Amino acid sequence: MTADVIRVEGVSKSFGPVDALADITLHVRRGEVLGLIGDNGAGKSTLIKILTGYHQPDGGRILFEGEPATLKSVVHARSLGIETVFQDLAMVDDLPVYLNLHLNRELTHRPIPFLRRREMKHRAREALDSIGIDIPSVTAEVGMLSGGQRQAIAIARSVYSKAKLLLLDEPLAAMGAKESALILRLLQELKRRGDIAIILIAHNYGQVIDICDRVNLLQHGEITFDRPAAETSVAELLDLVNAEYHLGEP
Amino acid sequence: MTADVIRVEGVSKSFGPVDALADITLHVRRGEVLGLIGDNGAGKSTLIKILTGYHQPDGGRILFEGEPATLKSVVHARSLGIETVFQDLAMVDDLPVYLNLHLNRELTHRPIPFLRRREMKHRAREALDSIGIDIPSVTAEVGMLSGGQRQAIAIARSVYSKAKLLLLDEPLAAMGAKESALILRLLQELKRRGDIAIILIAHNYGQVIDICDRVNLLQHGEITFDRPAAETSVAELLDLVNAEYHLGEP
Amino acid sequence: MSLRSLLLGVTRVKELSILLVTIAAGIYFTATSDAFNSLDNYQTIAQYVAPWAIIAAGQVMLLICGEIDLSAGFVFTLAPFMLTLFFVNGWPLWLALLGAIVVSTLVGLVNGLIRTLLNIPSFITTLGMAFLLQGLVLIISNARPVGAPKDSWVVDVFGGSRWTEFLWAAGAVVVMQVVLSATRFGVHTQATGGNPVGAAESGIPVNRVKVVNFAITSTLAGLAGILQGTRVGSYDPTNGGFTTMFFAVASAVIGGTALLGGSGTVVGAFLGALLLGIVFDGFNLTGVSANAFNVVLGAAILVAMVLNVTLIVVRKRAGSRELT
Amino acid sequence: MSLRSLLLGVTRVKELSILLVTIAAGIYFTATSDAFNSLDNYQTIAQYVAPWAIIAAGQVMLLICGEIDLSAGFVFTLAPFMLTLFFVNGWPLWLALLGAIVVSTLVGLVNGLIRTLLNIPSFITTLGMAFLLQGLVLIISNARPVGAPKDSWVVDVFGGSRWTEFLWAAGAVVVMQVVLSATRFGVHTQATGGNPVGAAESGIPVNRVKVVNFAITSTLAGLAGILQGTRVGSYDPTNGGFTTMFFAVASAVIGGTALLGGSGTVVGAFLGALLLGIVFDGFNLTGVSANAFNVVLGAAILVAMVLNVTLIVVRKRAGSRELT
Amino acid sequence: ACTGVQQAQNGGRSGPFPGNPGWRFVFVNHVTTNSFFVPTRSGLADAASLLGVPEPQWTGSENGNVAQMASAMETAINSKVDGIAVALTDDHAFVELTKRALGQGIPVIAYNASAAGNYPLTYVGQDLYLSGFRMGQRIAQKITSGDILVGISQPGGNNVQPRLDGITDALKQAAPGVRVQSVNTGAEQAGELNAMTAAYTGNTGAKGIYAVDAGSTAACAKLIADRGLSGKVGAGGFDLLDDTVAGVKGGALDFTIDQSPYLQGFLSVLYLYLFRLSGTLVAPPATDTGLTFVTKENVGPYATAHSRFEGGDNKDVIGMPGAIPLPPASVPSR
Ligand SMILES: Nc1ncnc2c1ncn2[C@@H]1O[C@H](COP(=O)(O)OP(=O)(O)OP(=O)(O)O)[C@@H](O)[C@H]1O
Ligand SMILES: Nc1ncnc2c1ncn2[C@@H]1O[C@H](COP(=O)(O)OP(=O)(O)OP(=O)(O)O)[C@@H](O)[C@H]1O
Numbered sequence A, B: 001m002t003a004d005v006i007r008v009e010g011v012s013k014s015f016g017p018v019d020a021l022a023d024i025t026l027h028v029r030r031g032e033v034l035g036l037i038g039d040n041g042a043g044k045s046t047l048i049k050i051l052t053g054y055h056q057p058d059g060g061r062i063l064f065e066g067e068p069a070t071l072k073s074v075v076h077a078r079s080l081g082i083e084t085v086f087q088d089l090a091m092v093d094d095l096p097v098y099l100n101l102h103l104n105r106e107l108t109h110r111p112i113p114f115l116r117r118r119e120m121k122h123r124a125r126e127a128l129d130s131i132g133i134d135i136p137s138v139t140a141e142v143g144m145l146s147g148g149q150r151q152a153i154a155i156a157r158s159v160y161s162k163a164k165l166l167l168l169d170e171p172l173a174a175m176g177a178k179e180s181a182l183i184l185r186l187l188q189e190l191k192r193r194g195d196i197a198i199i200l201i202a203h204n205y206g207q208v209i210d211i212c213d214r215v216n217l218l219q220h221g222e223i224t225f226d227r228p229a230a231e232t233s234v235a236e237l238l239d240l241v242n243a244e245y246h247l248g249e250p
Numbered sequence C, D: 001m002s003l004r005s006l007l008l009g010v011t012r013v014k015e016l017s018i019l020l021v022t023i024a025a026g027i028y029f030t031a032t033s034d035a036f037n038s039l040d041n042y043q044t045i046a047q048y049v050a051p052w053a054i055i056a057a058g059q060v061m062l063l064i065c066g067e068i069d070l071s072a073g074f075v076f077t078l079a080p081f082m083l084t085l086f087f088v089n090g091w092p093l094w095l096a097l098l099g100a101i102v103v104s105t106l107v108g109l110v111n112g113l114i115r116t117l118l119n120i121p122s123f124i125t126t127l128g129m130a131f132l133l134q135g136l137v138l139i140i141s142n143a144r145p146v147g148a149p150k151d152s153w154v155v156d157v158f159g160g161s162r163w164t165e166f167l168w169a170a171g172a173v174v175v176m177q178v179v180l181s182a183t184r185f186g187v188h189t190q191a192t193g194g195n196p197v198g199a200a201e202s203g204i205p206v207n208r209v210k211v212v213n214f215a216i217t218s219t220l221a222g223l224a225g226i227l228q229g230t231r232v233g234s235y236d237p238t239n240g241g242f243t244t245m246f247f248a249v250a251s252a253v254i255g256g257t258a259l260l261g262g263s264g265t266v267v268g269a270f271l272g273a274l275l276l277g278i279v280f281d282g283f284n285l286t287g288v289s290a291n292a293f294n295v296v297l298g299a300a301i302l303v304a305m306v307l308n309v310t311l312i313v314v315r316k317r318a319g320s321r322e323l324t
Numbered sequence E: 001a002c003t004g005v006q007q008a009q010n011g012g013r014s015g016p017f018p019g020n021p022g023w024r025f026v027f028v029n030h031v032t033t034n035s036f037f038v039p040t041r042s043g044l045a046d047a048a049s050l051l052g053v054p055e056p057q058w059t060g061s062e063n064g065n066v067a068q069m070a071s072a073m074e075t076a077i078n079s080k081v082d083g084i085a086v087a088l089t090d091d092h093a094f095v096e097l098t099k100r101a102l103g104q105g106i107p108v109i110a111y112n113a114s115a116a117g118n119y120p121l122t123y124v125g126q127d128l129y130l131s132g133f134r135m136g137q138r139i140a141q142k143i144t145s146g147d148i149l150v151g152i153s154q155p156g157g158n159n160v161q162p163r164l165d166g167i168t169d170a171l172k173q174a175a176p177g178v179r180v181q182s183v184n185t186g187a188e189q190a191g192e193l194n195a196m197t198a199a200y201t202g203n204t205g206a207k208g209i210y211a212v213d214a215g216s217t218a219a220c221a222k223l224i225a226d227r228g229l230s231g232k233v234g235a236g237g238f239d240l241l242d243d244t245v246a247g248v249k250g251g252a253l254d255f256t257i258d259q260s261p262y263l264q265g266f267l268s269v270l271y272l273y274l275f276r277l278s279g280t281l282v283a284p285p286a287t288d289t290g291l292t293f294v295t296k297e298n299v300g301p302y303a304t305a306h307s308r309f310e311g312g313d314n315k316d317v318i319g320m321p322g323a324i325p326l327p328p329a330s331v332p333s334r
């Protein structure tokens, strides 16, 4: 059993009057996929944005690889090996696909740091093909693409980085069935390699149970449920989220 | 058996080099929910944008309530009774929730056409409550809300209009399990009333089969499959979309 | 308790911080110059403020929907000469004035149509229009100032009598603020600037919204030009121009309007103009000479904005703390 | 076949349409004036173009990342006087020039820091800075022009010798275009303007990108001011200012830079400046009189843009048809 | 950088005169930052220093904006200054203000530009239109037919447009064969050179190259030097920028016009001071500050002295020439 890649202890965060996170404690180990579920507006994205250095927590502490870490900025978090697919995707519409794929990680020549456009295009093509998404051209501007195509680019961007911790905020929301399956297989592949920890946010509990090792439920700003995926079921999760809801009933 | 609310005959659309739609023929009857499925980038959103008057088709024709109709603009389509939830949601981040809910349908006093803000807030509150989404305040700016909260507002906006044809482009993509269930129930309610036709785009085939009367599959710019929902299954749909994919395999 | 909630309500008013900065400027000049607080001086300040405030009332709308009108300053210059042209051709004064205003509106309409139909950026459209109008003024006026008409009720109402120019400014600000915040058109203007695609998808006629706002801005600029010329008693081909447009836009931005569209208030722009007017008048009053004037003006603008931003942060914090 | 694919490639070049418009303007003036095509006249055009092109090379970067520098014109004015100040205080000329450039860079740095740290809109930050610098120039120069230094290799290199000013402009354009399109910094600039939140989420230091671009713009503006003053042989406190800034921004926008950020090219801005230079020179050449000049100028800008937009549409259509 | 330190304290006395409470005078100007008025500001500062009053405020508009000037004058009245000197560049805008100032016991005199139908106590300066008219007459002595180029920095600008009008009118009378082609040169010196160069390139047959503002005049000189046109075309203009003086000296320009801007500042302050000191008894006289054509003959001191009286830095006594060139013959007043 390997050590925790990240540990969150008692983290809280408010936006003015809105208390998004009250007291969050969770952890993920290397080679583990943690599923994070919860209602809309529960605070899942807020937690991810804290772990990725985009927001600063109001209270609590974060341990990265056992060391207390203040995630000052996205650059800082990334320098530690934390990669994110944001729910809003962080795409620049005016830039072509291959540059979005390499955003802030552009390849350059040495010693003169000019862009290696050809190589980036090539790599972009490869990355997207391996995800199995059909994108007309890697030089197309991202603003023209369909919702699922954009999401695929965002995922490819993070998955092909050498991250220690991968944060995925609803990566499959706009993905078709075929594409979802391919991406889930990709995550499984990453998991098998065993050198990465993953936190996955999703509203599709079937997918969560399929891919995740453990499931955490975020309610009222706290983690109210933490169980291995093998020991729970879609039905139980749905019951937890909403007692009135019954599976199967339309 | 009631007449078709809308009939699409041989519609095509290209964006420069990209042929998004080749030759689309489909129809929906009053009181019917049509599920439209297909890969990412298949052209589903493009078709919706044509039906809603936002794009103009390159070829083919559209019959609305039996009459050939040129959907000149969104205003025009809406004046005919066509309402849409766009995949990109069409939210104005700087405006508060209740104004987004009433966008281009603001309530005004008579004879002086000042805004009836109080009433709009009230109605917004009601509409959102009935969907069961938890939004801190209807006067909050939409830009601050979570992905699911934004989507709920877009849905509430269209569902509470008096539409004859309701177009929903992945309305549940970012919705939590609880919220999805509530919205599906809402659609069922609308369907029961029988005076509206609905086209629903979704990647979750379980939901599609649950709620829809009929399923159409959009592939390579054409409708390649048209079957009552009762006569198909998630497994069949998945097989159709991708022969290599097998349900249950992770 | 009621006082507390009142205070709480006040902290939520967007224009509070710029109001406080304006008051601070007033206090500063009261302390440094005896003559600052006199009716006469208030009038002088009002004279600075009025044209900027009137034009800004339109520019705010344009900026909110993501456009800008660089030609407004030259419509300001042109309108009085159009009035004169009609007047000397025998139209009654009130009709000549109306005619000049209509011409101003038409200029805005043309700006808007070029912008939306031909899809040329407003910066260039209105820059071209600005030069065109400037040249036109010179040709019409033969590059010479002419006296404003006199001795008519029209003159008295439109700038001739004391304070009338400022009253028009106040009226324009109130009307435009109401249009912005209490009508569908105002909401559509905000939506057009905030998310053009989304607004169009919702069926808002974004192009029409823009054209109307161009027309409004131009109309107000023409009115402002006539008012100022009539107050001064002289129509001058070098009045207005880019300088006036600049200060109007600056008023809007100081008052909290985003240059990139989406948000802003007309009252804020008025306070921005008031702040600039107080600063101009105050430094003239305390005897700052021309060479040093701009240093002081520039520094004052920067200090005022730093103060403003600080106050906004404080206000937001106070507001949210109370709410929690 | 190869010709066809060449043609196809050409239609995809963004700057093609504005290039065609510029060529059209050149043809027009060739037809109307015998003197247009002469080396002497090319030099005059180059003198118009150089300052606008140099400043625009920076402004394009700023506009792309969603900012604007209104003070660039006054850095242009200030730099020669800083040079003089250092020079008369005994510094060698090359060091004085370097010092003046460094001061320009610092002004940009301050603009950028105020903009990003205090979060004051760049329109106001740089407007305040513009007035401040203008005042400073007037005080330093006592509102009087001074002769530029003479008889030094430094003078010859920096504007003194024929065409050197234009060569610097060409150099600035090439360097900045390379920075924009071939370096990470360029991509980050585009990302910062295109989606500030997304860029920040990707870890791009958006504030630093902005500050650097402010510094670049100011540096180039200072250089342009020194070059022009040295070419003319006189440093004048009325040079530069809002007019020069305006034409630089107009060059950028004519050349296809979006005022709201996200996209643009330096080469396009250069072509925009060239078009403006040809128009200015051409109309003076054909003897348009002073009063009518601006009418013609404004109309020419509008016509050129209409042509440009038409060509863009045609180009896009041609490009896509070929590809299908 | 400004003078003014020595007048920081209010009030003072000077020579035989009694002390004064530190009278504040204000100059309202139409182009406050124009280099033409640098000597004017030296003059008013010198007079103030001499008389023991604070240095007068120099305000108005930077670009001829009449409304802005009116506001500046109004501010001066509001703050109850002790005297106003205003350049009356507009016939209408300053009438009420002048009346109001006089009504409140604030003396008003006009300097540099005057207007009909107004009530300043006096006028110190040279008529803008007249200076243009005289220049036109001078041009007519040399050129009787063909085109001439006349650069103007700001068409409609009330410091330059009247001069252009004067030239045009004078030529219509004295040399109707001359066609005036005005050139819009813009306010900045470098642009002025470009515009004049382009205009000449397009009309190389032009018989003369003239200008009505300081910057354009300097541009004319530079253009003629650049293109080696000295002596081939008529040329001239206004004011005394370095390039202009060098141009006159080198023969590029036939003349330039000096309007004694120093005296416009100096005398205005002196008149206001005496008027106050004497309780209106010393009424200010109307003063023509003269219009001197600076030509190759009398350019000497202009070129070498860098005198403060003409906008330079030199505060020393300037040596007299051995002989004084004859001024124009006096004209009997009747
Ligand atoms: N920048 C912000 N300013 C103010 N409120 C915010 C901000 N960001 C988030 N919130 C609020 O905090 C709460 C949590 O939002 P968050 O985006 O974390 O939810 P979520 O769990 O990701 O929901 P979803 O499943 O819908 O994406 C919401 O009520 C939201 O409105
Ligand atoms: N405005 C546009 N310009 C150019 N290409 C476009 C434009 N809009 C869509 N496309 C292209 O058309 C194709 C169909 O896009 P569309 O958005 O209709 O797909 P979709 O079926 O809705 O996919 P998804 O499930 O991912 O939302 C895509 O390849 C997309 O890149």
Ligand SMILES: [Mg+2]
Pocket: A044, A045, A046, A087, A169, B146, B147, B148
């Ligand atoms: Mg979320």
Ligand SMILES: [Mg+2]
Pocket: A146, A147, A148, B044, B045, B046, B087, B169
């Ligand atoms: Mg879609």
